[in-house]
Amino acid sequence: MSVPGQGIVRRYYLGWQIEDSKELAAAIVAATSNVRSQMPAFGWDWTELQEQALRVQREREKDSLTEAEWNQLHQEQVDNLQDRIRELEQQLSASPAASLGTDEAEFSTDNLVKRVGPEVYAGEISDRLRFAAKTTLSVAEQIGLDARSKAILRRVVERLPASPALAELSKDLERATKDPKRVASELTSLLARHGYSEKSDNKHIRLEANKGFDGLDAITLPKTPSENRGLKNLRKQIARTLGITKLDD
Template identity: 75%
Template sequence: MRELQSADGWMAIGARHDLPDDVGRVWRTECVLRRGAADGGQDLVRLRTQCIATTAGAKLETPRKPYLIKALIKNGWGGKDRQLEVADRPIWLAHNDEGLSRASAVTLGEASKWLPTVYVSATGKSTWLLGQREIEKLAYDLGGIAHVIVEPDRAFSFSLRTQTEAKNAYGGTIALSAPGQGIVRRYYVGWQIQDDIELAATIREAASTLRSQMPSFGWDWTELQEQALRAQRVSEKTRLTAAESEQLYLDEIENLQDRIRQLEQQLVALPSDSVGTDEGEFSADNLVRRIGPEIYSGEVSDRLRLAAKTTLSVAEQIGLDTRSRAILQRVVDRLPVSPALSELFQDLARATKDPKRVASELRSLLARHGYSEKSDNKHIRLEADKQFDGLDTITVPKTPSDHRGLTNLRKQIERTLGIAKLDD
């Protein structure tokens, strides 16, 4: 253990615990508490766990979250992270101004400073891709690592969309929001994530990884050592013997060497994180980056599913081999339609209900899906942005004749976007 004192009492206190095992590894836990280092004069505790190889070929594993985090939260010492309490329970938002304000802050990265936030969007009224117990378990597992925020219903998503300029997660998508950045990743059941169990596991890992990559505002063990040794040398300079002074310098050198070893370990770990594997190269994110932006989240996946289904329908005529048929059938069976497609259909239906508002509603909606306005005369002409290849111009009349005209307009837009057959 090490303590740093000042004239007003202790400033920081910390400990390091090493537990060697019988397969050439050391399981290390560090904990440093700094007084008044967080917002509002809150004390700030930083915990760090490592699995360190002490022999060549030792298999390293990711350490579990320290139990001390659970104990601190259980005793009500989680503290306040800007707008959010640090806890191991989900925050269930209400459909009111306060709930919308908090959800907007999460979406834009303004709700927290210390921890990332998992945002669970709704698929209906009090329904989500994960069940309530799964959400509660997710929040429990991520206690002290990430906040978990849950929206109440889909109508909430529409209100939130207006406030955030369509930056929010919706339709069941689960988003990961970073402090100061906003939503950085979105997750849903698709070709990479097959079911709710895999979805929850993916979110757990992603949130933990994001937190480990964020800046650490607290001290780690070597920083505490450095500060304490320096303070001791300054305060006891006149009272120390030559041997004691030399020992302090040796302790400082050893501490700096420990810091160098930690930095070297981080550098060694970088290539495995940065170099893409074959599986990583075919990930959803990489595939979208190679093909180009999507007009909605999951578009590429939905179009590949349609391509597989169309190919299977003419497999006999083109003499498609049985292996290709089996793979394509598996794509159709195991690749669900993305939730965002259903959301887009409903948005189009909602935007084409009122003849007096159809022009402004469609202009706003299509602007979120790759279109921008080019002219505004008797008709509104919307053109796809340059990076969205294959999308034709959409013309929106300012005053459609009747209900049939609105229905035809909606179907025409669905055909132009190429989404009419994607949900078959």
């Protein structure tokens, strides 16, 4: 997209944000409308146009109108201007400010989650991208990864810290598996906040991933696990099922 006096201010490509030509056209139309609404007007604005029209009308009819008629005409023009000003103020307050550079909101985590799917915890996608970058770097020489890709992936690993919500989830799992009498109810409640729903409750409680949480296997919770070692193994098993054991390395 090019702006007079500034040149190209934004480029659009098909990708995870804009998947097809229809979305591309809609994005360009929305961006150009926002930019155009904030560009300076060349020529008279609405107020100046009204004022010039009033002057011309006064000159043309100065001998045919009484003073009272002139006052009425003037008041009508003032009322029209005030209505227009209020209308423009409402439009300005309702429309978001346009950005002429790269819109960082387009690359926000919220937008990424909308494209990829729901997260087990806040920051999960970022953590998995970081893990994928780290794993790729570990075999970079074997797969012949180019220098630029390695530099970008190193930057991802260095500048994307593990999400605080990951550590919080690990602590919640540890707390939920301390009491063998309450472990089933505690884990059911905890996992319900992280993409699971209870499907059956017999001798064991079976939890299955909700729609959109692809890649998560079902979790079976024993109602009476053995103490200590059994609880620890259960916690590790759930962490492996959630795929979080290596994300904080």
